[in-house]
Amino acid sequence: MSFNAKLTDLLRTDPRFVDDNGELVLAAVHDRAWKIDRALVKLLLSDADIKAKFFEEIDGYWIFDGNRFIDYTAQKNFLDNSYTRFKNRIGLTIGGKFLREGGEVSLVWPYKDTVLEGGQTNEEEKRKEIFFNEVLAQDEINRLLDPKVLANFARWTAKGKQAVKDFKRDENGVIRENLIIKGNNLLALHTLKTQFRGRVKLIYIDPPYNPDTQTNTFAYNNNFNHSTWLTFMKNRLEVAKELLTKEGVLIVAIDDNEQFYLGAMLNELFSEHEVHCITIVHNPRGIQGTNFSYTHEYAFFVIPAGKKSIGDRKIKKEDIE
Secondary structure, eight states, X not given: OOHHHHHHHHHHTSGGGBOTTSOBOHHXXXXXXXXXXXXXXXXXXXXXXXXXHHEEEETTEEEEOHHHHHXXXXXXXXXXXXXXXXXXXXXXXXXXXXXXXXXXXXXOOTTTTEEEOOOOSSTTOOOOOOEEXXXXXXXXXXXXXXXXXXXXXXXXXXXXXXXXXXXXXXXXXXXXXXXXXXXXXXXXXXXXXXXXXXXXXEEEEOOOOOOOOTTOOOSSOOOOOHHHHHHHHHXXXXXXXXXXXXXXXXXXXXXXXXXXXXXXXXXXXXXXXEEEEEEEEOOTTOBOOSSOOBOEEEXXXXXXXXXXXXXXXXXXXXXXX
């Protein structure tokens, strides 16, 4: 038996890695490999040849080389019936079924199983971002996302700035004041979970647009490529989802640089919601550039399935014009 056949048969013994027809789903295997799945590692260690191929011994310990394993199994000729490295994801058919029937499309990018703090020391200071892997850096992630103490509160009224001794709360103890929190949004969102989980009706996010230009002067740490940007957004959208009520709505502003990446991710993270992309014309004359002159940006509306977001609101004729 060839090495490829032996490895394929071994992976098929895990029901997580096969479809209804018994075919190996490499995308599922790779997803577990990225996460250093314990069951997968144990399975690969059970065969001496496979162990020698994908593990390295260091001081008596066997270390799994996940990158080598993924690169090897992603080769075009690894599966006899594979015509691309993502055969089970983007082929026209999967096991004789059309792609739309199998629901086999998912958004996969490097660092998907990591947390990115995404902050900066000063308002316009960029820094090298650190990726915290969910398996290898769990302690660091726990420290990062544990609730933080918020300091330097002040209340602004018609009479000016006042000291804050306590918050105004309702009969259930929920804060009933408008709050502005200045700081890292990932830390702030996780700090708010205990008080506001499942209580927020509307979340509006205006993230960095991540334009691929040398003239980018956006005053946020905007030094992300597509994969890093997706990780940055995923970390924040996941906690935002926890804060929403069952009928809560999420709105995310974006432009063409990340619009289609963001749409795919929102459909994955909010699979039980409706995701609508609305075009917003904000500059009819167009933003001048070397090629196309864009007149618009976008806003994604994420609403509960079957829930009307506008309802019976009537729009005046002059507003339409």
